[in-house]
Amino acid sequence: MEYTGIDMDLLAAIAEDQGFEYTIDNCGWDAALSSLGAGQADGMIAGMTITDERKESYDFSDPYFEGGQIMFVKGDSSITSIEDLSGKTVAVKAGTESEKYAQSVADEYGFTIVSYKDSPTVYTAVTNGNDAAGFEDFSVINYQIAAQDLDLKTVGDKVQIGNYGFAVLKGSNPELIEMFNAGLANIQANGVYDEILANYGIEG
Numbered sequence: 169m170e171y172t173g174i175d176m177d178l179l180a181a182i183a184e185d186q187g188f189e190y191t192i193d194n195c196g197w198d199a200a201l202s203s204l205g206a207g208q209a210d211g212m213i214a215g216m217t218i219t220d221e222r223k224e225s226y227d228f229s230d231p232y233f234e235g236g237q238i239m240f241v242k243g244d245s246s247i248t249s250i251e252d253l254s255g256k257t258v259a260v261k262a263g264t265e266s267e268k269y270a271q272s273v274a275d276e277y278g279f280t281i282v283s284y285k286d287s288p289t290v291y292t293a294v295t296n297g298n299d300a301a302g303f304e305d306f307s308v309i310n311y312q313i314a315a316q317d318l319d320l321k322t323v324g325d326k327v328q329i330g331n332y333g334f335a336v337l338k339g340s341n342p343e344l345i346e347m348f349n350a351g352l353a354n355i356q357a358n359g360v361y362d363e364i365l366a367n368y369g370i371e372g
Contacts (some may be wrong), residue, residue, distance in 0.1 A: 174307065175213045177364045178232060179334075182351030185360075196286050197263050210341050211348075215305050217265045217330040227338050229348040231331030237269045238306035238326050242294055243319040247301055250324060254278035256300035259293040261286060266303040269328045287312070295319050311368050 176192070183190055190210075195203060203209040204226075217235055218228045241247045255278060260267040262283040270281050282299055284290045287308070293299045295318065306326050313320050334348045355361045 173311070174233060174364065174368055174370075175215060175332075177367070178352075178355070178361070179213050181355045181360050181364060182348055185351040185354045186347040188347060197261060198285065201263065204335070204337055207337065207340070210336065211344055212335045215308060215332055216335050218333040219265075219330065222335070223338075225338055226335040227340075227342070227345055228333035228335050229345050230352060231333055232352055233307070233332045234329060235265075235305050235307065235332045236326035236329035237266050237303050238309065238322050239301050239303055239324045240294065240309050240313075240320050240322045241301045242297065243321050245300070245321075248323050250277050253301055256280070257282050257298075259284060259290045259299040259302040261290050261304070264305075265328060265330070266305065270303050291318055291320060307368070307370060314369070 179190070193200075193203065193209060197214060200209065200212050200214055204212045212226075215233075215235055216222070216228075218231060222228075239250060247253065250273065257280045258270055258274070259282050260270050262285060267281070267283055270279075274281055279300075282293065284293065287304065290302050290304065291309075291312065294302045301323075306322065309320070309322060312318060313322075334345070336342075336344055352361070355364075
């Protein structure tokens, strides 16, 4: 199966530039972290925000994209801001920055968090009305809404903005990080990076 998305396209371009081959195991967030931790995977690229906490367990590449979280609701929802979530349930993907952000503001805004194992389940929960809203990386959700014609819309501003990095288990595969960084610099210099982002409606 061929996987698409900013992460996949950037990795393909970097691998081509640096002359290495790879295989993708699209196993979900928690499973990917477990696989990386067990040494079953050499690296992980999955919209992973570089944080000081994660640096204790992983070595990261140079940042390859600026990410952030945004709220989304059903297409016909009257919810326009986080203040409207009082007394409602909010869907997030377990183990992500979206979940962490939701946890940090749930008490303040009076909503209950429901965590799911993957993004499609989160989208379905909101589309079906099981949950009033969700939080997701803004580039991911905007792309998925357009690509899959989802009955969803984003509301409010981006929050918790941070940089994404390619990760390896701390102390392992330094050569892989070096190749990723070198390839990233090359595709940023030759225009391929901007072309990939443009394919997803993002200006580099």
